Amino acid sequence: MxxxxxxxxxxxxxxxxxxxxxxxxxxxxxxxxxxxxxxxxxxxxxxxxxxxxxxxxxxxxxxxxxxxxxxxxxxxxxxxxxxSTAELHGSLHIGTIESLACLKLPTVLHLYRKFNPKVSIRITVGEPEDLIEHMERGELDMIYVLDEPLYSNNWNKLMEQREEIVFVASASLREELGGKELTIEELLTQPFFLTEQDNYRRVLNRRLAARRTILTPSLECGDTSLLIRMLEIDRGVSFLPWYAVENSVKEGRLIRLSVEDCYISLYRQIFSHKEKWRTREMDEFVRVAKLADEEE
Missing domain, CATH: 1.10.10.10 (Winged helix-like DNA-binding domain superfamily/Winged helix DNA-binding domain)
Incomplete structure (x- = not known):
């Protein structure tokens, strides 16, 4: 054999x-x-x-x-x-979602390239379901997603990090909405700017469905950065990962809202397929992703 x-x-x-x-x-x-x-x-x-x-x-x-x-x-x-002491010089193909690609991955890639300048990196951005399918077919080395905890006997889970998903609003709504606990019903009187069917949007829809409530957003967009910019210059509410809005909240451009019975967390997770040969380039990406979290 x-x-x-x-x-x-x-x-x-x-x-x-x-x-x-x-x-x-x-x-x-x-x-x-x-x-x-x-x-x-x-x-x-x-x-x-x-x-x-x-x-x-x-x-x-x-x-x-x-x-x-x-x-x-x-x-x-x-x-x-x-x-293990040899310089890495292979390739790495990672699949990820839009918000991680825009807001988390740049720091990880910067560190990765700093340590491993000869590795050729390819990034594919898509929906989690599509990324999982590509990984299952062997077309991606790893996937980096934000979701509820995922498990499969076919996958190696290489990292899991909790992320809060929060309601935020334009700073111009501070007097109206800030500094108090709101109900979902109160919040729904405001225009909502939401991503298209991301996993955190689906979680929100499930919570609303349990209350027999339907949300029709004023603005839908797959670009998280555009939604945040619209919140900063317009009047509206959104539901986004904390890592996406943390700087805007700290700098006063957005406000974080407290909404009763609606505290939601998802998890940043990195997977590879068990049938995929685990390369040093893949293990190094996981190491650097964890290092980037520690440095934040």
Whole structure:
């Protein structure tokens, strides 16, 4: 049994396709087919069911996949133990959401590039569901999202950091709304500037639905920075991560509101797929992300 056969088996299981696995590995499809056949012959078992052009892991293949991933991760750790002092020069493809990309990621990337100037970094911005799908298909090394705690037997959770989601308002509403605890019903009399269907927007919608209330925003936008700017120059209310509005509140451009029975937190989380080879570049990103939090 060879390591390259295990790596090929993991990639075929990940893509559920011999041709896509071959393309991602830079092999011919026939080479992938031969490697899988040799592995099955050595193990004296069938790892995949072939159904026309579709394939699926057998029960035996499912069990073997878990062990194969463990072996490859151990090999990677062994390699890293003797190369940990070498300068990083590989690549890193990270998927993230818009608010993190604009407001958290720049500091992390600055530190990362300071320590590892030769690493090639690619950032893809999208909705969490899409990012998870790309990670599942092996198209992203890692994802960095803000959500309720997520779990999957297929993922490694590499970081989790709590973030408050808060109501804020334009400074011009200070006398009307500031310095007192408000009800949701009182707040809904104001124009709302909200993101499109981000996870924190969905959490808010669920809270409102439980009260049999529907919110129709005056302004919807996928750009968090634009929403904050509109709040600073107009009169309105929004519901955003604290990290997005903290500076504006501290500098008096926005006010933070206290709303009864509506204290909500989500979590910044970094994941990789368990079938993904954990590189030093990936581990370094997690280290630097945690360091950036400590420095704030």
């Amino acid at each position: 060879e390591l390259r056969q295990l790596a090929t088996f993991i990639r075929v299981a990940q893509f559920k396709s011999f041709s896509r696995a071959a393309e991602s590995l830079g092999y011919s499809q026939s080479a992938v087919t031969v490697q899988i056949r040799q592995l099955e012959e050595e193990l004296d078992t069938r790892l995949f069911d072939r159904m026309g052009k579709r394939i699926a892991l057998t029960d035996t293949g499912e069990r073997f996949l878990s062990h194969a991933c463990d072996v490859m991760n151990q090999v990677n750790q062994a390699r890293m133990s003797v190369t």
